[in-house]
Every structure is written in structure tokens, then in C-alpha cells.
Amino acid sequence: MAKIIVVTSGKGGVGKTTSAAAISTGLALRGKKTVVIDFDVGLRNLDLIMGCERRVVYDLVNVIQGEAGLNQALIRDKRVENLYILPASQTRDKDALTQEGVAEILEKLKEDFDFIICDSPAGIERGAQLAMYFADEAIVVTNPEVSSVRDSDRILGLLASKTQRAERGGDPIKEHLLITRYNPERVTTGDMLTLEDIREILSVHLLGLIPESEAVLRASNQGVPVTHDAASDAGQAYSDTVSRLLGEELPLRFHEVQRKSLLSRMFGGSRR
Amino acid sequence: MKLLEFLKRERKKSASVAKERLQIIVAHQRSQRGQPDYMPLLERELLEVIRRYVHVDDNAIQISLDSEDNCSVLELNVTLPKS
Numbered sequence: 001m002a003k004i005i006v007v008t009s010g011k012g013g014v015g016k017t018t019s020a021a022a023i024s025t026g027l028a029l030r031g032k033k034t035v036v037i038d039f040d041v042g043l044r045n046l047d048l049i050m051g052c053e054r055r056v057v058y059d060l061v062n063v064i065q066g067e068a069g070l071n072q073a074l075i076r077d078k079r080v081e082n083l084y085i086l087p088a089s090q091t092r093d094k095d096a097l098t099q100e101g102v103a104e105i106l107e108k109l110k111e112d113f114d115f116i117i118c119d120s121p122a123g124i125e126r127g128a129q130l131a132m133y134f135a136d137e138a139i140v141v142t143n144p145e146v147s148s149v150r151d152s153d154r155i156l157g158l159l160a161s162k163t164q165r166a167e168r169g170g171d172p173i174k175e176h177l178l179i180t181r182y183n184p185e186r187v188t189t190g191d192m193l194t195l196e197d198i199r200e201i202l203s204v205h206l207l208g209l210i211p212e213s214e215a216v217l218r219a220s221n222q223g224v225p226v227t228h229d230a231a232s233d234a235g236q237a238y239s240d241t242v243s244r245l246l247g248e249e250l251p252l253r254f255h256e257v258q259r260k261s262l263l264s265r266m267f268g269g270s271r272r
Numbered sequence: 273m274k275l276l277e278f279l280k281r282e283r284k285k286s287a288s289v290a291k292e293r294l295q296i297i298v299a300h301q302r303s304q305r306g307q308p309d310y311m312p313l314l315e316r317e318l319l320e321v322i323r324r325y326v327h328v329d330d331n332a333i334q335i336s337l338d339s340e341d342n343c344s345v346l347e348l349n350v351t352l353p354k355s
Contacts, residue, residue, distance in 0.1 A: 146290050153298045157305045190285025197291045201298055 002110040005117050005245075006135040008159075010151030012122030014143045015180040018216055018226065019238070020119035021049040023139070025225040026242030028083035032114040035074065037105075038088035039131035040121035041097055047087045050077065051223025061089035064101030070108055079228065084113075095126065102130050124158060133163050137174040139207060143181045144193040152177075153202055176207035178241065183212045184257045195255055208241030210234055211254040307337050318348065326352055 007020040017038075024036035038046035041061060047053040052075045058068035063086075077083035086105075089096065109116050120131035132138060138159050142152040156175060160166055165173050179195055186192035199206050210216075215232030219225060227242075229235040233254050240250050304311070315335045322328055334349040 146294055149294050150297055150301070153301055157301070161306055187287070190287050193287050193290055193294075197287070201291065201294050 002113050003115050003137060004106060004110075004135050005115060005137045005139060006120055006132045007117060007139045007141060008120035008128065008132055008155055009122065009141040009148070010124060010128075010155040011143075011148045014141050014148050015210070015216075016122070016141050017046050017049050017119055018220065019139065019141050019178060019180065019210070020117050021046060021225040022227045022235075022238040023242055023245065024083060024115070024117045025077075025080060025227040026239055027115050027117075027245070028077065028080040029227065030242065030246065031082060032246075033082045033112065034115040034117065035084040035086060035109055035113050036117040036119060037086040037131075038119050039097070039127050040119065041088045041127055042090065042093055043121065044088035044090050046085065046119050047075075048223060049220055050085050050225060052077070052085055052087075053223070056087045059087045059089040060105070061092045061096040063105055064096065064098060070105060079224070097127060097130050099130060099133065103134065106134050124154065129158070129162055132159060132173075135159075135163060135173055136165070137176065139176045139178050140202075140204065141178050141180055142198060142202070144179060144183075144187070144195075144198060146193075149193070149198055149201060156202065156204065175204050176245070177202060177204040178208050178210070179206070180210040181212045182209055182255065184255060188257055195252075206252075207244055208237060209252055209255050210237045210241070311335065311337065322350060328352060 005023075007016050007023070009016050017040075020036055024034045027034040036046065036050070037060065038044050039060070040046070044059070047056050055075050058073035060073070062068040063070050063073045073086055075085045075087065077085065106116060118131040118135065121127040132155075140152050140155055140159075142148050159173050159175060163173055165171065177199065179198055182195065183192055187194050195206065195209055211233050213226075213232060213234035215229050215234045216226055219229055219234075226232065226234045227238045230239070237254050240253060243250055315333065318335070319328070319330070319333050322333070328350060332351040332353075334347075336347045338345045338347065
């Protein structure tokens with residue numbers, strides 16, 4: 001049975017699309033048949049992060065409106081087997097998404113895939129609500145920063161009330177916290193919320209912690225999800241996150257200041 | 273170690289200010305979770321009505337809506353000043 005996971009946050013620019021791309025890539029690398037859907041109608045970007053922007057022909061809205069079949073719109077990832085991307089429309093507005101249309105697409109995808117990752121737009125409007133409505137699990141992406149934490153709490157409130165699981169009154173959506181852009185140096189100097197602070201304020205189970213990393217910009221520049229950069233801290237942190245999502249128990253990494261080795265101190269420019 | 277902690281605490285770090293502010297705002301947000309959208313307006317208008325007769329503070333009024341099986345109870349708590 002396919003699992004639907006929404007990647008959401010409320011606030012924009014915290015790393016939803018980066019995380020959706022990295023996590024779906026990680027799942028596919030472990031042999032899980034995965035599709036990642038961009039719900040940001042009008043401002044699509046998942047295609048760029050996944051590096052398939054020039055192969056977009058049809059999109060989510062085309063499928064909902066019956067202008068294209070699902071298989072025509074799905075883009076097969078060039079790097080990993082088992083990974084597909086369903087892009088958002090760039091020209092329509094967000095009202096083109098309907099709950100029935102989304103439900104129908106998800107039902108069809110469920111037959112073929114193990115994981116359906118929904119990349120939510122920022123905000124709490126229609127696109128964001130539809131991205132989370134049918135979810136089984138939610139990954140709430142949060143930066144160690146006041147506005148992001150507050151917005152995450154708002155999103156947690158919506159997950160607990162405005163979703164199909166909430167309305168039907170069965171098992172609630174399983175909520176996970178993913179902290180991104182964490183800077184252990186600034187935490188040590190007392191200028192950044194600690195991961196314990198964030199976990200305590202939001203009281204959600206911590207799925208993963210991604211350090212602020214140069215590898216993320218390098219990855220998006222190239223259109224290669226950062227999970228492929230297995231030598232980087234962010235790549236490894238996303239890989240750990242995927243393992244935990246699949247039920248493994250792993251200790252946290254990259255949450256403490258890394259001591260530089262003598263060699264890298266001498267020669268500088270250690271690749272992170 | 274104790275000395276280190278003492279020295280560290282001398283200046284209030286910005287992260288602990290952030291944490292305190294967040295704890296307050298998040299608690300406030302959660303208290304409003306699940307209540308109908310009209311509640312803040314209802315609260316404000318009720319306060320205006322009461323003020324026509326008695327002068328009360330903004331935070332002298334507490335309003336909550338509790339749902340039980342087949343009815344909802346609107347609870348209104350107003351602290352009046354001593355006359």
C-alpha cells in the first residue's frame with residue numbers, strides 16, 4: 001500500500017522543495033518506487049531542483065483537467081530508477097486544482113508506487129491544503145528561526161484539523177519534524193535555537209536534522225538532488241532522514257560543532 | 273564548569289529570548305486551535321458591550337468554547353474592578 005507523505009512548512013524558503021527532492025531521491029535509491037508531486041501551481045520549482053525542467057511537457061493541472069494522461073505527465077528521473085516527477089503547472093492559477101481531481105490522481109498513483117511525496121507550496125492557502133489533505137504522514141520542515149517555528153506550529157494545527165484523516169477521525173497523520181539550515185557554531189554561541197528548543201516548543205518527533213551546508217546550493221545549481229552528493233554533510237543527513245522514515249533508528253549527526261582536522265585546517269577549504 | 277555556566281549566563285543570549293517569545297506565542301496559537309473563526313471578533317464585541325457599563329481591561333475577559341456530545345458551551349469570564 002502506497003504511503004502519501006506531504007512535505008510542508010507554512011513559511012517559504014525553509015527548504016521544502018530541496019527536502020522533497022532529496023527525500024524522494026533517497027527513497028528511490030533504496031529501491032522504493034517513488035513519485036514526487038509539485039503542488040506549487042504557478043510557481044513550480046521542483047523540476048529545476050530535480051534537473052528535469054527541460055523535459056516538462058504536461059503537468060498536474062493538465063492531468064486534472066483531462067488534457068493529458070497521468071503517464072504522459074510523469075517524468076522519469078534520469079539518475080535513479082523507480083523515481084518519477086509530476087510537475088506543477090506554471091501558467092494556471094492555484095484554483096485549477098480541485099480536491100476531486102487530486103484525489104483521483106493519488107488513487108491512480110497508489111496502485112503503482114510505494115511512496116507519493118507531495119511538495120507543498122508555502123502558505124496555508126488552497127495549494128498547501130490540498131497537498132496535505134490526503135496525507136498519511138507529514139514532514140514539517142523548520143528552520144531554527146522564530147517565524148519558521150511559529151508557522152510550523154500553525155501547520156501542525158491544520159494537519160490535525162483540515163485533513164482527510166482528521167475529518168474521518170481515524171488514525172491521525174503521523175507528524176515528523178525536519179530541521180534544516182542548522183548551524184551548530186551559532187547554536188554554541190547562543191545565537192541560534194537548539195534542536196531541543198525547537199522540539200520542545202513544537203512537541204513533534206524529530207525525523208532529521210540537516211546542517212546549513214554549501215552542498216545544498218551546489219546541488220540546486222546543478223539540478224542534482226543533494227542526496228546524490230554522498231560525501232557532503234547535507235547529503236548524508238538526508239540519507240539518515242530517509243532511513244528513519246523507513247523505520248531504522250539512527251543517532252543524530254551534524255548537530256555538534258565539527259572539529260576540523262589538522263590537515264584541513266592547514267590547507268583550508270574542506271569540502272562540506 | 274559552574275564558573276563557565278555563570279559566565280555564559282551573564283548576557284542573555286538571543287536564542288533564549290527567541291525561545292521564550294516562541295513559547296508564549298505558540299501557547300496562544302494553540303489555545304485558539306479548533307475554535308470557530310468568529311471567536312476573536314465575538315470576544316472583542318462582547319468586551320465593547322461590557323465597557324459601556326463598566327471599565328474593564330483588555331485582558332479582563334476570557335472566552336472559551338467547549339464542545340460536548342451534542343451541545344457547545346460558551347464560557348465567558350469577566351473580571352470586574354472593585355467599585
